[in-house]
Amino acid sequence: MMKKYLVTFALSAMVLAACGKKEEPPAPAAAPVAVASAPAPEPEEEKVVNIYNWADYIPEGMAAAFEAETGIKVNYDTFETNEALHAKLVAGNSGYDIVVPGSVFAKPQLEGGLLQPLNKDKIPNLANLDPAIMATLSKADPDNKFLVPWAWGFTTVGINKTKVTKALGNMPMPENAWDLVFKPEYTAKLKSCGIAYLDSPTEIIPVALHYIGKDAYSNNPEDYKAATEMLAKVRKDVRLFSATMIDDIAGGKACVAIGWSGDINIAAVRAKENGSKDEIESLLPSTGALIFFDTIAITKDAKHPNNAFKFIDFYLRAENAARMANEMNYPTANKAALDKIKPEIAGNKTIFVESDYFSKMIPPSSFTNEAREAMATAYNGFKKGK
Structure with a gap:
């Protein structure tokens, strides 16, 4: 009997509490939580990179070393003049991923939309480049968005x-x-x-x-x-x-x-x-x-840009930049490579010119x-x- 009384009392209390409570609108539904979608995976590129460079301008075996390390086939063609390269780019559909224009031609090429900006996150070895040389190159390429030095002379x-x-x-x-x-x-x-x-x-x-x-x-x-x-x-x-x-x-x-x-x-x-x-x-x-500066650039219609970034980063390793200077007799813009260059090359004043003569040189324009x-x-x- 007592148990029944207690149950009845409890129910009455609940009714009284409900009658005395101010009615409130139902709580709004919680906003859906935004979930960041994963970036779309980049399309898989064919294991190829097509390069168009000056003749006699790459150390022997460098392309083969890149192929062995990455499995990316290097197709390497050469040209003799800036005019020849420029005509190929203007015609369109060159078929090349990487080209190496002189900075005198590179500036109008990038302004004309013939080249694409670099994805610097994919080229960590850009940090090896000499800031002073990059500042000089910025006259042709403001903020160094498009061009990387291959060599200079x-x-x-x-x-x-x-x-x-x-x-x-x-x-x-x-x-x-x-x-x-x-x-x-x-x-x-x-x-x-x-x-x-x-x-x-x-x-x-x-x-x-x-x-x-x-x-x-x-x-x-x-x-x-x-x-x-x-x-x-x-x-x-x-x-x-x-x-x-x-x-x-x-x-x-x-x-x-x-x-x-x-x-x-x-x-x-x-x-x-x-x-x-x-x-x-x-x-x-x-x-x-x-x-002059000869510069690495990626064509606007490159079919293998990610492979191109890999090749550029490979080329910018200190030991590879030093090989270029040692074998090709051109100075490198790669500051990290300087201590790996042969003394007879580093000391040749017609390769690495002294600062007083460097100041006499006519800087490139376009x-x-x-x-x-x-x-x-x-x-x-x-x-x-x-």
């Missing part, structure tokens, strides 16, 4: 000292090495052993402009006219317009040349390997040489498309002797 005069001394006879070497290729008094004597110019308007016209006191990277067609008027005076003495400068110097086709510093030093090594006792050297003109066309017209007229 300068356009200058190279000579076979043995043959030049003989051809000049009693005439002393000029203070300014540019006189050897631009001053008729010297070219008239040196034509007997061969004068060679790089076969490229964007290499020859800028150094000619510099020689006559103009802006080497002028976009003014009137300046090109002045440069070609100077060049016309020595046209009859020029033997070669060369796309194979290393072989032409090493093989004795030219005793003096306008060429790239590294190529001239490679020619010196190659000549010795071929048994020549002639002394070939790259010179440092008193008024300065034209510095040309408008209109200026480049006008320059090509002026150069071709000079080359044909018109």
Whole structure:
């Protein structure tokens, strides 16, 4: 009976409590918790990377070492001039993932949408690069978004000292090495052993402009006219317009040349390997040489960009950058590699130039498309002797 009473009391209390309580709206349903979705997996790329680079510009076995480590096949083609590479990119569907344009061409290429930004998270070895050189390169590539240095060097005069001394006879070497290729008094004597110019308007016209006191990277067609008027005076003495400068110097086709510093030093090594006792050297003109950067870039329509990032990161390892400098005779922008470079390379002042001469060098710039066309017209007229 007591148990029944207690149950009844409890039920009455519950009813009274319910009657005295203010009615409240039902609580809103809890908002669904947002769950971060996992990023979509990147599509699997074919184990291939297609590279388009300058001739004689990669250490022997480096591509094979990358293939062995990653299982990614390297298809490696070469070109001889910036103009050839530029035409391929402008035409579109080049088929290449990595290209190596000179910075003079790279700036308009990236501005024209022909190249794609780098995914720096996939290239940790970018940290090995010299900040000072990257700051210089930023003039062509603001914030270093698109370009990585492959190597750098300068356009200058190279000579076979043995043959030049003989051809000049009693005439002393000029203070300014540019006189050897631009001053008729010297070219008239040196034509007997061969004068060679790089076969490229964007290499020859800028150094000619510099020689006559103009802006080497002028976009003014009137300046090109002045440069070609100077060049016309020595046209009859020029033997070669060369796309194979290393072989032409090493093989004795030219005793003096306008060429790239590294190529001239490679020619010196190659000549010795071929048994020549002639002394070939790259010179440092008193008024300065034209510095250049050859840069690694990824094409806008690259089909294997992730493989390209892997190759770039591999190339930027300190030991690989040191191999490039040691074997190719071009300076590297890789600061982490410097202590691995052979003393005879690191101490060669035509490879790693001293700071006082570096300050004389003309930094790279670029040309408008209109200026480049006008320059090509002026150069071709000079080359044909018109």
